Amino acid sequence: MNNHAVVRNCSLARWTAAAVLSSVALCAPAVAQTKVEKRFPVDVRPVIQVRNDNGKVTVRSWQKSEVQVIATLASAKVEMDAQKMGNRIDITSHRLEDNVTAAEQRVDYEITVPEETELQVRIDSGMILVERVFGDLVFDTVAADVELQEVAGYIVVKTISGSVLCVRCAGGRLEIFSVSGNVRLIQPVNSAVLVNTTTSNILFEGDFLRTGSYRLKNYSGLIEVVLNDSDSLDISANAVQGKIESDPGLKLTPRTHGGRPSAPARGAARSFVGMLNDGAARVDLSTFNGTIRIRRRE
Amino acid sequence: MQCTEFRNYAAQWMEGERAAEARLHMEACSGCRGLVTDLEAISATAGDWGAELPEPPARIWTALRAQLEQEGVIREPAAVESGPENGWFAGLFSFVPRPALAGAYLALLLIAGGVVAFNSAPQMDFAALPAFESPGAGVVPAQLNRAERRVVRAIGRSNPAVAASYREGLAIVDNFIALCEKTVREEPGNELARDYLYGAYQQKAELLANMLDRGVIAE
Numbered sequence: 301m302n303n304h305a306v307v308r309n310c311s312l313a314r315w316t317a318a319a320v321l322s323s324v325a326l327c328a329p330a331v332a333q334t335k336v337e338k339r340f341p342v343d344v345r346p347v348i349q350v351r352n353d354n355g356k357v358t359v360r361s362w363q364k365s366e367v368q369v370i371a372t373l374a375s376a377k378v379e380m381d382a383q384k385m386g387n388r389i390d391i392t393s394h395r396l397e398d399n400v401t402a403a404e405q406r407v408d409y410e411i412t413v414p415e416e417t418e419l420q421v422r423i424d425s426g427m428i429l430v431e432r433v434f435g436d437l438v439f440d441t442v443a444a445d446v447e448l449q450e451v452a453g454y455i456v457v458k459t460i461s462g463s464v465l466c467v468r469c470a471g472g473r474l475e476i477f478s479v480s481g482n483v484r485l486i487q488p489v490n491s492a493v494l495v496n497t498t499t500s501n502i503l504f505e506g507d508f509l510r511t512g513s514y515r516l517k518n519y520s521g522l523i524e525v526v527l528n529d530s531d532s533l534d535i536s537a538n539a540v541q542g543k544i545e546s547d548p549g550l551k552l553t554p555r556t557h558g559g560r561p562s563a564p565a566r567g568a569a570r571s572f573v574g575m576l577n578d579g580a581a582r583v584d585l586s587t588f589n590g591t592i593r594i595r596r597r598e
Numbered sequence: 599m600q601c602t603e604f605r606n607y608a609a610q611w612m613e614g615e616r617a618a619e620a621r622l623h624m625e626a627c628s629g630c631r632g633l634v635t636d637l638e639a640i641s642a643t644a645g646d647w648g649a650e651l652p653e654p655p656a657r658i659w660t661a662l663r664a665q666l667e668q669e670g671v672i673r674e675p676a677a678v679e680s681g682p683e684n685g686w687f688a689g690l691f692s693f694v695p696r697p698a699l700a701g702a703y704l705a706l707l708l709i710a711g712g713v714v715a716f717n718s719a720p721q722m723d724f725a726a727l728p729a730f731e732s733p734g735a736g737v738v739p740a741q742l743n744r745a746e747r748r749v750v751r752a753i754g755r756s757n758p759a760v761a762a763s764y765r766e767g768l769a770i771v772d773n774f775i776a777l778c779e780k781t782v783r784e785e786p787g788n789e790l791a792r793d794y795l796y797g798a799y800q801q802k803a804e805l806l807a808n809m810l811d812r813g814v815i816a817e
Contacts, residue, residue: 353757354757354759402757402758402759402760405757424757424759424760424812425757425759425760425763442759442760442763442764442808442812443759443760443762443763458808460763460764460767460805460808461763461766461767477804479766479767479770479771479801479805480763480766480767480770496797498767498770498771498774498798498801499770519774519777519794519798520774538790540781540788540790540791540794541781566787566788566789566790567785567787567788567789567790567791567792568790586790588774588777588778588791588794589777
């Protein structure tokens with residue numbers, strides 16, 4: 301390699317490095333993120349309301365009688381307001397200008413609350429993650445996904461396209477309404493479960509409580525439930541135009557009404573009705589033109 | 599009592615009146631039983647709607663009432679606002695908190711539209727229901743479609759992910775309304791399909807109410 305070649309190569313390397321550094325600088329946010337922290341002492345069973353347009357809201361519990369809110373603001377065009385009124389704390393993100401992009405209005409929250417807290421979260425996009433909170437929980441999203449881990453209480457989730465994952469959710473009622481977000485319920489321990497969606501898949505995998513009532517309904521998509529041989533339930537699956545697939549190993553006994561076999565729902569092109577063991581829990585599955593799949597746990 | 603008379607009596611029935619003639623007719627007529635079942639279901643669902651939503655602006659109520667009056671769906675404005683003694687529409691909503699009715703006001707449209715559709719349906723002939731001829735022909739779809747047009751104009755202003763979600767949601771629900779209408783038209787006696795149709799209308803109303811509540815609907 302002659303000297304000219306070495307000089308050319310060094311020059312090329314410098315230009316490359318400069319180009320990379322420029323790219324990194326251009327990709328970095330124009331305004332650095334801001335972190336805001338607030339703490340509030342609370343009484344038993346506080347109520348926390350969160351309103352956020354875009355961002356991730358994480359709520360976890362601790363043993364203190366205190367609520368900690370850490371907000372990460374993506375830009376100076378948005379602010380966080382947290383106020384305590386009685387035993388209720390309102391946490392709200394505000395846009396400070398009209399023309400703000402979704403990225404600029406992003407606020408991520410990490411909120412730590414006492415275990416027994418009532419929580420109401422409303423966000424448009426982003427995500428909600430809640431772990432080990434044992435109060436009534438209400439979530440309302442447009443496109444944000446909702447993930448609940450080991451929570452308990454009266455739980456309501458309404459979303460347009462966000463997915464919902466509930467792992468070991470417990471308590472009285474669990475209600476989920478969605479247009480297109482998929483719903484997965486893993487080992488739920490709720491006495492009443494209602495899932496009503498339009499095009500979503502619904503997966504239920506867990507034990508059916510003997511006193512439980514379970515209603516899973518969609519227009520299209522897959523509804524899948526997994527049954528144990530030991531479950532005691534009275535199941536009714538109906539499809540207006542869709543399909544029903546049941547595990548041939550399932551040994552259901554016909555349900556009777558006044559000594560005669562129960563009729564399927566009027567208008568159902570396909571039905572699967574019967575009892576497992578003594579038929580304690582009530583399970584209603586319904587689809588318009590989707591597929592209902594009833595599996596037996598291996 | 600004939601079906602037409604029963605449909606005219608439906609308001610009193612929903613308020614708890616049980617005339618012997620009407621009761622006999624209900625026992626004999628599956629169509630009118632279906633009407634009552636549907637109205638009860640809508641009424642029950644309306645009670646749950648919007649419980650967590652803030653109160654809509656007063657102009658919503660004013661505009662809604664004006665629109666319903668203009669279209670002849672309601673004739674006595676006071677019946678909508680005051681207590682249960684003023685009619686079953688009001689009775690239906692007496693248990694719904696006055697706030698939070700961004701959803702319930704659309705429910706009112708649904709119920710009003712449903713009653714109009716039923717009243718205009720000779721002998722419960724679903725195939726002849728104007729509401730089922732096309733998505734835009736009946737009171738309910740017309741109201742919903744009008745609201746949707748305003749929504750679609752305003753959607754572009756919001757967060758792209760949210761806008762996409764609303765657009766997709768509306769398209770999905772519209773598609774299912776059309777599918778359910780077709781099924782009900784082809785199989786008028788299909789109770790399950792009818793349930794799904796009303797559910798789809800409710801979903802669309804809820805979706806629009808959600809957008810209204812989030813300020814997506816254009817002025």
